[in-house]
Amino acid sequence: MILKIDFPVKQKEVTKFHHQIYLDLLRTLPNNVKFSSKYSQGVNQLQEVLQVFCLHNPSIGYCQGMNFIVGISLLFLEPEDAFWCLVVITEKLFLPHYFDSGLVGAQADQQCLKNLIELKLPDLHDHLESLELDLSSITLNWFLAIFIDALPFETMLRIWDCFLLEGSKILFRYSLALLHMHKNTLMENNDTISIFKSLKYSVKFTFDIDGLNKIAFEQLEPFPKRKEIIQKQKNYLRIKLESWKSRRLQKINQDIIEWDSENDEQNFHLKIDCSSFVDGNFVWVCYGGQMEGNVMIGDLEMKKMSVQNIVTESKILSIVAIEEFDLVLMGLLSGNLIGFNSVNKEQLWNLNLKDSILNMLSVKAETNFYRLYCAHSNGKLTYIELDSDKEPSEIFDINVSSSPIEWIELVIDDHEEKYIWLASANTVYVYNERTLLNETKFEVSVNQFDHILMLKHTKNGVLLSIKGSSIIHLYDYNTYKCKLLFDVKLNLRLSIEKDDDFSFSRNRLTCFLSLDNNLIWFGTGDGYLLIYSIEIYEQKKIDKLHKKFSLNTQIFKRIMSRRNFSLATDFNLDYIYHERAKLNVKRRDSSLPDKFLDKNSKKEMKKFKSEFILKDISKHLDVPSENEFKINICNNYDLEYKMDLLTKAKISDQPVRTIMSKKIGDEIAVITCSGNYGEDETVLKWSQKDKNWKNEPFIEMCPITNIPKRPLYAKIEYFQNLKNKKETKKFF
């Protein structure tokens, strides 16, 4: 039975590789008539098979080289069988991890080959060693693309036959045979270039299939047994895998060190970590080092702030206020949870929860009753009941994950049911807020080393982003599907997730906030504040794949601050990519077609050969243009989200740390904190005047003398006023 499956390639697994697949379609068998133009049947089939494979095995996805394997298969097989052929090659014949994101398996096989050369062709091995020459520059391709483009076509097909029959062991045998065959040429040369060059050329002209087979199956005997080779392969794989993993972890750590402390260990103890509104009229902003946490309190109306006499035993990582009890709660790096009275700023109690408290959430259950959740770096969630400002006695631990929980967000669904979403590594865990039962969990990226930065509930869905990235994701809180990917750095809607690019960017998002009126505020690592509007509209059906259209003319509203910040002007990339494609895939139930394992299907080979020769004549008939590709699109999404940039302003040289908002009367006040304590204008209050957002910096006062300390202009102004007053006094 043939199943016909229609599905949108909107799926993340496919869209992620869509672009790379597309780039390689015409670069696979350009000289074959079935693959020469973007309208060719073979090219369409190639695309289908590669995309379906991404769905079938998202952990591998698409790796360059597979295009050649599928291309060759499609010369002999129907697309469906070519798909299964690729499955068998990648999952059965090659080592695991062969094509995945570290190409670890492929690299391990190169080590294995080197070892076999040493064993079977010691003189060649010594010669290469003396030149410090690594043959894998050439031989890697032999393995990754199974000799495509390296050998004459006929010779390559013969190796394919054996490969499909016997597995990857045969590639070692033929590689050694080829090296053996051309050994003299290689030994004659004494520098890297000539060796590479002569190897490439002589292999390319290996028409003597029988001679090659003779070497491979007779002269090289005794060749290591299959078992021995597999053992070797596995050993090298294990070593490679370990070093790859540790390298990758190391790199991530480096990134984090580099960006999280901004190369600035000196200022680590001054970094602003968290902030909260307290009692409607105040903001508490926390900074501090490993062994000390400090608090600054700002008055929202006066726009003045000063450092308090509050010192905690370690860095304050999270802060929550419960106004009903005049209570401020602080979660520390040391794992202590401290309660403060918000009026007299006295410490009420200090509770040790054993592990660092990375984030907190308080939920009002009923009058005089709150539930507090603390997220810990050991992957535990603590649940605490609070009915007064007294030290809590009801404390429960829930094991959530083996990675730190970095964010807790309250999410209320369409039926007013409350959930808490917990972010840990690249996974979101959803718990029912009432029952504390785990509803579900889902990963937001393919890379398990990713960390979610934070989550924000909005009425359109839940916003989240990954640490180090500038891409915002919008998740549906009913279906847990990603509805929108938007790159804030590029001001560009994405339909493709970047292919495992995990480097930190300076323009990464560091915090964000959603306001009621469909505004989203973003803070970035390089100190920019961006305000976007998000809009929902009904999507009309489109039937072109790469449909680009420019956004409505951008309206830039300049905001004035006392400080001369620069307004960015590089917004000339305002186009939106829309990609929708329809795939028709035939699939049958059998797991393995017997056809391609049958090496006697010579008839089909004949048929193909005539086609291959035919092509050379028609080669120049159709010169494809590079970027456009037409594919049918199926559109089953009705709602679309559109994000428009309203404002972009540089507010600091350091990362923006927190953004929060509060309704005061009819007005919304937004507070941003950026950089480190001790810099000018770290805390800004934003309010809306005639649709424009205006900011006013908080002036830091000396807590003892009550004279302005920072910024300098406030201090100067103060003394100027003082002088004027004195002068006027004198005058009278």
Next chain:
Amino acid sequence: MAKAYDYLFKLLLIGDSGVGKTCVLFRFAEDQYNATFISTIGIDFKIRTIELDGKKIKLQIWDTAGQERFRTITTAYYRGAMGILLVYDITSEKSFDSIRNWIRNIEEHASADVERMLIGNKCDMNDRRQVSKERGEKLAIEYGMKCMETSAKLNENIENAFFTLARDIKAKTEKRLNQNRPGSNSQNGTGSNTKLKPKDNGGSKSSFFKMCTIL
């Protein structure tokens, strides 16, 4: 046996997949353009010997795969490179945006004073341009490198790019050589016979000069 060249420079082409690295290289090494190359997987190379100020310079140019997952393999070649061409496609904003990431890769894996050059390829497709020439220049200035817009298709600026890069490397090499030999040609025969040959796969990340052995 007399060498067929005075200097050997190793160059490297990097940039996103599809920006035209292979076409640029093919144009330079073979003076041909073919819109239908197969995709480069892993690493590939071409050679061309040029003449500069009477010196024969052999350029060994490595072409790399652009896909992210090949980076572990391709970065191994950064270390030996004396010049790197960073290629983007002027019709692709994304490829231009990636240049910063590629630079970061260079900083991480290549010799500290490797010569770099920014190449905006496909400048024949002005109607589809997404990256203005000025932005390319601005970025190049920011990182202290030269930049050029090229077209492999129309053979625009291709020779110029490689020759400029080779000239800069040559000047740098000769300067180092002279610095390293006070009194110049007094000790080691005549100065004009001095030849540099980069050592295969050897060298260190930190020093440009360590990559060269003096013959």
